[in-house]
Amino acid sequence: MIDTKQRILDTAERLFAEHGYDATSLRQIIAEAEVNLAAIHYHFGSKEELLDELILRKAEPVNEQRIALLERVVAQAGMGPLAVEKVLEAFMAPMSATADQNPQFVRLMGRLHAEGRLPALIERHFQPVIVRFRAAMQRALPELPEQEFLWRLHFMIGAMAHTMCGAPDFTGVSGGRGDFQSRIERLVAFLSGGFRAPLPQAVEVEVK
Numbered sequence: 001m002i003d004t005k006q007r008i009l010d011t012a013e014r015l016f017a018e019h020g021y022d023a024t025s026l027r028q029i030i031a032e033a034e035v036n037l038a039a040i041h042y043h044f045g046s047k048e049e050l051l052d053e054l055i056l057r058k059a060e061p062v063n064e065q066r067i068a069l070l071e072r073v074v075a076q077a078g079m080g081p082l083a084v085e086k087v088l089e090a091f092m093a094p095m096s097a098t099a100d101q102n103p104q105f106v107r108l109m110g111r112l113h114a115e116g117r118l119p120a121l122i123e124r125h126f127q128p129v130i131v132r133f134r135a136a137m138q139r140a141l142p143e144l145p146e147q148e149f150l151w152r153l154h155f156m157i158g159a160m161a162h163t164m165c166g167a168p169d170f171t172g173v174s175g176g177r178g179d180f181q182s183r184i185e186r187l188v189a190f191l192s193g194g195f196r197a198p199l200p201q202a203v204e205v206e207v208k
Contacts, residue, residue, distance in 0.1 A: 005043045008033045013054055017107040020115055021051060055125055058098060058105050063129045065094035070136060082140040084195050088188045091133050092160065099164060099180040106180075110165035118161065141195055148199060156191050163187050 011033035015024045026040055026047055044050040069090035073082060099106050112118050122130070138149060163183050 004033075004035055004039055008035060008040065008043060008050070009054055009057065012050055013104060013108055016051070016054070017104050017111060020111045021117060022115055052121075052124065054108070055121055058102060059125050062094045062098050063126065066091055066129055067132065069093065070132060074136065081142075082136055084137070084140045085188055085192045087133065087136045087140055088191055089184075090136075091129075092184045092188060093181075095164060096180040096184045106165060113161050113165045137195070144195070145199070152195050155194065159187060159191065 008029065012024070012029050015028055015032060026037065029050075030037055030040065040047075040050065044053060070087065073086045073090050077083075077086075109118070112121065134153065137153070138144075141149060144152070164180070
């Protein structure tokens with residue numbers, strides 16, 4: 001039998017995914033989960049803390065896998081350079097299994113992305129991992145000027161969010177066709193080329 005806390009989390013995840021965080025009230029969660037308000041406050045304290053725990057129960061295992069894969073990539077490289085593809089794969093591959101197994105959670109992240117809540121959630125729950133991977137990417141791309149590196153990191157985050165959570169677009173390929181592993185493989189290939197692309201002419205002039 002599912003315990004009260006788990007039932008609240010499962011219900012909140014489904015309602016947030018279907019209706020969005022802002023449009024879902026604690027009253028709705030209480031009614032659907034068949035609990036009382038005291039249970040919400042006892043287990044989570046607030047709606048925002050409930051969302052935090054929702055994210056953490058899926059994000060923590062993914063982040064642990066990311067760090068383990070990155071440490072393996074660094075160990076294999078020794079004192080040599082890191083391969084951009086390997087670093088990107090270490091960061092993104094753990095997402096694919098979680099996404100394939102939890103389509104509802106993907107919908108939830110898409111809703112949070114659309115509502116503009118992802119930046120704050122990333123800051124709270126993903127920052128230590130991002131710092132590790134940013135350092136690894138800079139080691140893999142030592143010739144890339146700092147400002148240009150940050151721009152390309154910015155583009156990477158946007159492409160990743162749209163690929164994993166975005167709504168269908170005019171191309172018709174991001175609306176759910178194809179598993180997440182194939183999406184990640186394509187995204188890694190695309191981003192590797194982008195990070196290695198020649199500097200824009202304006203940037204070359206600035207560097208000189």
